[in-house]
């Protein structure tokens with residue numbers, strides 16, 4: 211009999227408020243790719259990199275806290291907190307409380323937008339932050355999370 215294979219690492223792909231409208235919301239900022247397409251692409255990249263990707267989205271702060279807590283049983287998080295990045299101490303504390311490395315993604319270049327988007331209260335507890343690379347940023351973030359899981363980068 212074959213020896214049992216070690217479980218593959220699992221990464222949570224988590225999206226916050228209004229990101230369910232990707233593809234339809236303000237295409238000049240966010241492009242035309244839908245969230246379903248993003249989830250498909252990131253899951254396919256995960257399969258290539260040897261990790262399982264679990265996808266979730268919520269428009270509610272408490273539900274997002276619960277999703278971040280669910281990553282206590284996972285190995286990494288790719289997280290676009292949406293507008294909550296700019297003011298949610300609860301989400302910052304949730305990310306800080308979870309050992310799994312978390313990388314923040316913003317589809318748009320928040321630094322080229324209104325001043326209130328230039329501050330992220332969540333970014334200081336993240337293991338990296340990507341802004342302005344469009345939906346490709348999610349794939350970049352997954353690559354970084356996987357390299358953190360495997361110990362290739364710190």
Ligand SMILES: O=C1C[C@@](O)(C(=O)O)C[C@@H](O)[C@@H]1O
Nearest residue numbers: 228292293315316317318327
């Ligand atoms: O909802 C969003 C989307 C966003 O997180 C982004 O992906 O660019 C940037 C936030 O400022 C905004 O509130």
